[in-house]
Amino acid sequence: MKALVPIKRVADFNARIRVRPDGTGVDLANIKMSANPFDEIALEQAVRLREAGGVSEVIAVSIGSAQCRDVLRSALALGADRAILIRSDLTLEALAIAKLLATLVRAEGIGLAILGKQAIDDDAGQTGQMLAALLGWPQATFASSVELQGASAKVTREVDGGLQTIEVNLPAVITADLRLNTPRFVGLPAIMKAKQKPIEERDAESCGVSLGARLCVLRTEEPPTRKAGVMVKTVADLVDKLRLEAGVL
Amino acid sequence: MAILLLAEHDGSVLLDQTARALAAALEIGSDVDILVAGKDIGAVAETAAGLAGVRTVLKADADDLDHQLPEAIAALVLQLAEGYDTIAAPATSLGKSAMPRVAALLDVMQISDVIAVLAPDTFKRPIYAGNAIQIVQSSDARRVLTVRTSAFAPVAATGAAAIETVAFAPAEARSRFIEEQRGKSARPELGAARIVVSGGRALGSAENFQTRVVALADVLGAAVGASRAPVDEGYAPNDWQVGQTGKIVAPELYIAVGISGAIQHVAGMKDAKTIVAINSDANAPIFQYADYGLVGDLFELVPQLTAALAQTRS
Ligand SMILES: Cc1cc2nc3c(=O)[nH]c(=O)nc-3n(C[C@H](O)[C@H](O)[C@H](O)COP(=O)(O)OP(=O)(O)OC[C@H]3O[C@@H](n4cnc5c(N)ncnc54)[C@H](O)[C@@H]3O)c2cc1C
Ligand SMILES: Nc1ncnc2c1ncn2[C@@H]1O[C@H](COP(=O)(O)O)[C@@H](O)[C@H]1O
Numbered sequence: 001m002k003a004l005v006p007i008k009r010v011a012d013f014n015a016r017i018r019v020r021p022d023g024t025g026v027d028l029a030n031i032k033m034s035a036n037p038f039d040e041i042a043l044e045q046a047v048r049l050r051e052a053g054g055v056s057e058v059i060a061v062s063i064g065s066a067q068c069r070d071v072l073r074s075a076l077a078l079g080a081d082r083a084i085l086i087r088s089d090l091t092l093e094a095l096a097i098a099k100l101l102a103t104l105v106r107a108e109g110i111g112l113a114i115l116g117k118q119a120i121d122d123d124a125g126q127t128g129q130m131l132a133a134l135l136g137w138p139q140a141t142f143a144s145s146v147e148l149q150g151a152s153a154k155v156t157r158e159v160d161g162g163l164q165t166i167e168v169n170l171p172a173v174i175t176a177d178l179r180l181n182t183p184r185f186v187g188l189p190a191i192m193k194a195k196q197k198p199i200e201e202r203d204a205e206s207c208g209v210s211l212g213a214r215l216c217v218l219r220t221e222e223p224p225t226r227k228a229g230v231m232v233k234t235v236a237d238l239v240d241k242l243r244l245e246a247g248v249l
Numbered sequence: 250m251a252i253l254l255l256a257e258h259d260g261s262v263l264l265d266q267t268a269r270a271l272a273a274a275l276e277i278g279s280d281v282d283i284l285v286a287g288k289d290i291g292a293v294a295e296t297a298a299g300l301a302g303v304r305t306v307l308k309a310d311a312d313d314l315d316h317q318l319p320e321a322i323a324a325l326v327l328q329l330a331e332g333y334d335t336i337a338a339p340a341t342s343l344g345k346s347a348m349p350r351v352a353a354l355l356d357v358m359q360i361s362d363v364i365a366v367l368a369p370d371t372f373k374r375p376i377y378a379g380n381a382i383q384i385v386q387s388s389d390a391r392r393v394l395t396v397r398t399s400a401f402a403p404v405a406a407t408g409a410a411a412i413e414t415v416a417f418a419p420a421e422a423r424s425r426f427i428e429e430q431r432g433k434s435a436r437p438e439l440g441a442a443r444i445v446v447s448g449g450r451a452l453g454s455a456e457n458f459q460t461r462v463v464a465l466a467d468v469l470g471a472a473v474g475a476s477r478a479p480v481d482e483g484y485a486p487n488d489w490q491v492g493q494t495g496k497i498v499a500p501e502l503y504i505a506v507g508i509s510g511a512i513q514h515v516a517g518m519k520d521a522k523t524i525v526a527i528n529s530d531a532n533a534p535i536f537q538y539a540d541y542g543l544v545g546d547l548f549e550l551v552p553q554l555t556a557a558l559a560q561t562r563s
Contacts, residue, residue, distance in 0.1 A: 093358045095359075121376065124359070139346070158342075162488050169423040214388055215387055216388060217384070218371070220382070229539045231541075234543075246502070249502075
């Protein structure tokens, strides 16, 4: 069974994000870019499943500009067998991404797609579920453990009230949560070796799906700022402030 | 301009997120129907019908809706979609799982985590862990959205809507519920609590978490939260995690104990009315967000605070 892992190139989780003063978006100039952290977890899981024998091939795919090659190189170094770049210089929304992924799933005969539960830039959290819907597949979102059992997968999910375990028939879509695994350390030899591997490339426009944006971003704003607080010296001071000043006790 | 709102419930009780998401829905338009889906959910539907401003409660009670698996919920919503131009759900585990399926099959782009309604097609939503706010206008004929419930006050329970039964025609199920581990506690629910006490990596063990953070929460009648670190380390359950990828809370009082204040954590609590931080490092970023900061060792300060509060409360 082939597994597909979509990897989004996003601003690094440590980067300081600033809104452009004219409200036209966030300023990404000189910002370190990385693979979306959840996607690295998704990839690690796919590689582990291949190592355990349930998956035959792991294909990493990134959709975006030519710069997405860097996250695909890292994916190859972590253990993906193949990497595909679907080129587009447009800003694509989750729905368009899901449609592009669905065409790839069909073309490659994928049996399991593991995505991140959300991209930490747009915080949409939609693509995996949309992909599952478009393919008519079941889904297991927010996975914290995945076990393949022949024609199905047993997945434990992190849900609002605690943990939920479900079983999904394969083919299926799984989205990775933080505690699914800790991605392995990738050493220099693996990085060097990954540089030799080819990255296949296709053009998003030629995939035969509509890519047009449905949402118009009218403006991007700074979040409201909190007014500066005070430092208190003792627990007694704190209790006084909470009772008399803040009135929350 | 009819709106369908998916109710959030735990199988027996309607949860507070429904009343909050309803507030958002009522800002979009006045014809709001609430869909209550599940098995044996008559009492939940009754509670939903009591929320102010609801037009009709649609009750779908079926074996195949037990455990509210997103495939079934999405199929049910799609069955009803025709009559609505907005379909909304609270941004809970269920809403986040089911609504993108609905959106994809209606060929619309979902708007996730709405924090303000500016017009029926225009919304505010946070991006980059809340470091920026986008104002987006949808050009789709129908809108599908999830609502960040901490941004809306719950509507009152002063309504009396009619309840209609809807039939659910299930397709062959490709996913099955196996089991659930839910933290049972008498404590208030994290997302709805007036006070939240959260602990971070500095607690170091489950026992310390219990004797410091939970003990303080107990004297305050507060919910307990955590940063990612204690959850990863296994000394706090996953459903306590507050942050970009955990729960978003906006209580009246948030007390952060031994938490550094990474943006991913702050994303989940910075809308609290009053924030208290207790941290041994005077330069910890959490102090930039705190209304009241106390520098020092939590193992000294938290028991003192717990004792002082126990005294004032008794
Ligand atoms: C994709 C992604 C998503 C994430 N999502 C979340 C999320 O949803 N929620 C979340 O919380 N994090 C999230 N994180 C993790 C986040 O980046 C931080 O790593 C995490 O919040 C740190 O937890 P902490 O503050 O408890 O630990 P630390 O950063 O280690 O801070 C511990 C603090 O305790 C203080 N301290 C130590 N000893 C004492 C003492 N005796 N008394 C008082 N203070 C003491 C230290 O000064 C320090 O400030 C995410 C990260 C990634 C990459
Ligand atoms: N441009 C992209 N390229 C590859 N994968 C993507 C892209 N956008 C989203 N994804 C995948 O979809 C997941 C969820 O993204 P989102 O729905 O945008 O929060 C990510 O974690 C990725 O696995």
